[in-house]
Amino acid sequence: MRSVLPVLTVLAVIVGIWYLAVAPMNVRVALDQAERAGEVIVPEGSVPRREVSVWRLMLSNSDHVGLGYALERPRLPTPAQVGQELWKTTGAMVAKGRPWSKRGLIYHGWITLQSTLWGFALGTLLGIVGAVAIVYSRTAQLSLMPWAIISQTIPIVALAPMIIVLSSQVGIEGRGVPKAIISAYLCFFPVLVGMVKGLRAPETSQLDLLRTYNASGLQSFLCLRLPASVPYLFTSLKVGIAAALVGTIVGELPTGAISGLGARILIGDQFGTPLAIWSALFAAAVLAGALVTLLDLIQRITLKRMGMAT
Amino acid sequence: MTTQNVIQAKSLDLTFQTNDGPVHALKGVSLDIAKGDFVSFIGPSGCGKTTFLRCMADLEQPTGGTITVNGTTPEEARKARAYGYVFQAAGLYPWRTIGRNISLPLEIMGYSKSEQAERVARTLELVELSGFEKKFPWQLSGGMQQRASIARALAFDADILLMDEPFGALDEIVRDHLNEQLLQLWARTEKTIAFVTHSIPEAVYLSTKIVVMSPRPGRITDVIESTLPKERPLDIRETPEFLEIAHRVRDGLRAGHAYD
Numbered sequence: 055m056r057s058v059l060p061v062l063t064v065l066a067v068i069v070g071i072w073y074l075a076v077a078p079m080n081v082r083v084a085l086d087q088a089e090r091a092g093e094v095i096v097p098e099g100s101v102p103r104r105e106v107s108v109w110r111l112m113l114s115n116s117d118h119v120g121l122g123y124a125l126e127r128p129r130l131p132t133p134a135q136v137g138q139e140l141w142k143t144t145g146a147m148v149a150k151g152r153p154w155s156k157r158g159l160i161y162h163g164w165i166t167l168q169s170t171l172w173g174f175a176l177g178t179l180l181g182i183v184g185a186v187a188i189v190y191s192r193t194a195q196l197s198l199m200p201w202a203i204i205s206q207t208i209p210i211v212a213l214a215p216m217i218i219v220l221s222s223q224v225g226i227e228g229r230g231v232p233k234a235i236i237s238a239y240l241c242f243f244p245v246l247v248g249m250v251k252g253l254r255a256p257e258t259s260q261l262d263l264l265r266t267y268n269a270s271g272l273q274s275f276l277c278l279r280l281p282a283s284v285p286y287l288f289t290s291l292k293v294g295i296a297a298a299l300v301g302t303i304v305g306e307l308p309t310g311a312i313s314g315l316g317a318r319i320l321i322g323d324q325f326g327t328p329l330a331i332w333s334a335l336f337a338a339a340v341l342a343g344a345l346v347t348l349l350d351l352i353q354r355i356t357l358k359r360m361g362m363a364t
Numbered sequence: 365m366t367t368q369n370v371i372q373a374k375s376l377d378l379t380f381q382t383n384d385g386p387v388h389a390l391k392g393v394s395l396d397i398a399k400g401d402f403v404s405f406i407g408p409s410g411c412g413k414t415t416f417l418r419c420m421a422d423l424e425q426p427t428g429g430t431i432t433v434n435g436t437t438p439e440e441a442r443k444a445r446a447y448g449y450v451f452q453a454a455g456l457y458p459w460r461t462i463g464r465n466i467s468l469p470l471e472i473m474g475y476s477k478s479e480q481a482e483r484v485a486r487t488l489e490l491v492e493l494s495g496f497e498k499k500f501p502w503q504l505s506g507g508m509q510q511r512a513s514i515a516r517a518l519a520f521d522a523d524i525l526l527m528d529e530p531f532g533a534l535d536e537i538v539r540d541h542l543n544e545q546l547l548q549l550w551a552r553t554e555k556t557i558a559f560v561t562h563s564i565p566e567a568v569y570l571s572t573k574i575v576v577m578s579p580r581p582g583r584i585t586d587v588i589e590s591t592l593p594k595e596r597p598l599d600i601r602e603t604p605e606f607l608e609i610a611h612r613v614r615d616g617l618r619a620g621h622a623y624d
Contacts, residue, residue, distance in 0.1 A: 259451045262423050266449040268442055269472045277468065281459045360459040361500035 069133055078108040079130035080122030085111060087125070088118045131329050139333040156313070159337045165314040166302050167341060169230060173237020174298040178291065180238060181245025188246075189253040189279070190271075206243050210236065214305050229311050237301035241294040248290025252283025285362065288353035295345045303338060315341075370434060370524060370556045371397040371420055377428030378415055378582075388581030389415040390426070395575060395584060399523075402550055402557045404567035405575045406613060407620065412582020413560045413575075417526050420558065421449050433524070445473060447524035448517030452532050454509035456501040456516075463488070463497035466516045473520055487515040490549060507538040511545070518553070525557045532562060543569055544598055551594065564617075565601055568592075568610045576613055578620025586616035 082103060089095045096114045097103055103111060112119050123132055131139070140159070147158035154161050184202065187194040214236050221232040256278050264274040306316025315334045322330030378390040390412045397403050405413035418424035419431055422438035433441035441447065448469075456465045466487055467480045475483070488494050491511040501509055510530055517525060531539045543566060550557055561567050567574050568590070576586040590609060592600060600606055 257453075257455070259453060260455050260457075263449065263451065263455060264472070265423060266421055266442060266447070267469045267472045268445060273472050277472065278457070281457070284459075361461065361502075362459050 072130075072133055076128070076130050076132050077112060077119050077122050080125055080128045081108050081111050081115075081119060083125055083127070083129060084121035085115055085118055088115075088121055093118060127326060128328060131332055135329060136332045136336060139329045140336055143333055144337075159315070159318070159333060162313055162315050162318050162334070163337050163341055166299070166306065166316065166338070169233040169237055169302040169305065169314070170295070170299045170341075170345070172230070172234035173239075173301055174241055174295050176234060177238035177241025177294060177298060178245050181242040181290070181294070182249050182287075184242070184246045185249030185253055186275075188250050202243060202246055205239065210240060210301060210304050211308060213239070215308050218305075229306075229314075233302050233305040233311075233314075236305035237298040240301035240304075241298035244293040244297060245287070245290045248286045248293075249283055252286025252290075253279045255279075255282045255286065281360065284360065285353075285357065288349065288356070292346050292349050292353075295349060296342050299338065299342050299345065368399045369396045370399050370401075371395070371432070371558070373416075373419075373429065373431045375429040376416070376419065376426050376431055378412070378419065378424065378426045390419070391581035391583050393429070393582070393584055395587070397556060397558060397573075399556055400554055401573055402571050403559065403573045403575060404571040405558070405560045405577060406562070406564065406567045407577030407617065408579055410579040410582070411577040411620070412579070413577050414528050415582065416577075417528055417558060417560050420524075421447060421526055423449075441524075445469075445520055446522055447526050448520065448522045450510075450514055450517045450525070450527040450530045452529040454501070454506075454513040456509055456512055458501055460500075461497065462493065462499050462501065462504065462512050465501065465512060466519050469516060469520050475520075483519050483521075487519045490518060490552075491515045492545065505538075507534050507542060510534065511542065514546075514549075518549075523555055525555050527557065527559045529560050529562065531566070539563075539566070540598060546570065547596055564610050564613050568606060568613060569596060569598075569601055574609070574613055576616035576620065578617075585620045586612070588612055588616070 082100070085095050085103065086100045089098070089100070095103075095118065097106060122128065125131075128135065143157065143159040147153050147155050147160060152158070156162075184194075184198055188198055189195075217236055217239075218229070218232045221235065226232065260278060261274065264278060269277070302314070303316035303319070305311075306314040307320050311317040312321075315338045318334035319331050322328065322334065373393055373395045376390050376393040377388075380387045380389055393412070393416060405416065407413050415424055419426050420433055420438055422442040431438060434444075434446050436444070456462070457468070460468065463484050466484045467475075470480045470483060484497065485494070488497060491514055493508060493511055493515065496504065496508070496512075501512070504512065514527075514530065517527075531542050534542065547570060559567075559570060572590050574586075574588040574590065575584055576588070577583065578585045588609060592605060592609070
């Protein structure tokens, strides 16, 4: 409980800075709006005002700065506005009995979550299989590891459209599969690296012990390497699922998708509705937080049951 | 009574190739260990005592000479699960309870569930850890963990016990207690034990035969047959007989270091 105060302080500082930033960010739009409504603004006209810094504008029009906190299409919405928009597109939808409306974030979040989970499953599987191959075969280590590292240096934004085009070439309908592939592409790497480290965690004497029992390779994998890697696996999974979510959203951005949080961000950008962008961003953050927390919980329970709770 | 040699080494050589040139870990090592012997290997670091033990266990391959275990090659002996090996670190699996740690070799060797349970109970009793079956290793002291690792080596009833400084990391009082227990265990189970140690009193107290080794190249400099009786209370260590043997061991160790 002692950490509550510092945590709240940091949160308050962030929200405070955000609120302070809203005024300079929105002042031009606010003044344009006030001018159209018949107010006197110095200097006159939105074009001459572009030559003046936001700080000067705020000083010479201090009466109208407050308008920036209540714009319909703000450059930077206030936390309260984002909160309202989030509520309007989630809770309020449920209250109206239309939780799955395509205008709501629950629908889009669900679309993104599905791809994320498929990508996560695929990426985790690839990561674990790759790690086993690398640990047991030097050839696999020499041939797989460089490609795994190179794969992470290519910007996913550049690769995503190609994956979409290629998968439609081979006759895959819809966006689900290519999105999951993009998501898995980001997700497998932390799992691979973590599992290689985890499977190599047992000490030489522990491996020697199994040798004195004349244990088979499969037995030493199941009895020693696999359980020893579990703490490493969970750490990787937490990084991996966040990466999978980012991958899915990136997969929804440049590809003309119309549903999913990434699509909401893109559409919000194209139609000039920053509130939609911000609420989709926050929905993604909440989703990522929930997924990581869920994995953390599973980790705690698993390690406790394995007797390895720290 | 004909004594049957359980372990027989003849002019055993082992040379490690390192970047700094060859290292002669063992050179011309010959030794017979009879059934029921308790043999200690003592010597400074690098004298090859652990390497010799690992050769018996087929964890290291000699580069010359011959070694047999139970009349077969070490590899065949290992595959026949002829020995239990106790490492310096207890090396219990943290995700297994004490009971399941002890049943690890039994699971691997394919014993039935009921036999596993029976053997775990029996070996736990042998090392005086009954009642700790459901505990995890971190809940036990270092000495208890080491006892559990001895139980793990005993669980499958191998006739030979190879112990590599099993009490090296424990404090003197715990070590005394475990030495006493080990002797009782040896008397009850009639196993052949090869025991690597750094401690002269430990070697003299436990052994029927003390092998003094010396480094560069690793070799045997003296083999001392103990004249102590089989029944050994802890205070036997104050008797003149004990001190005489200890003296001879110390002399042997010093002779091995003469060139330093």
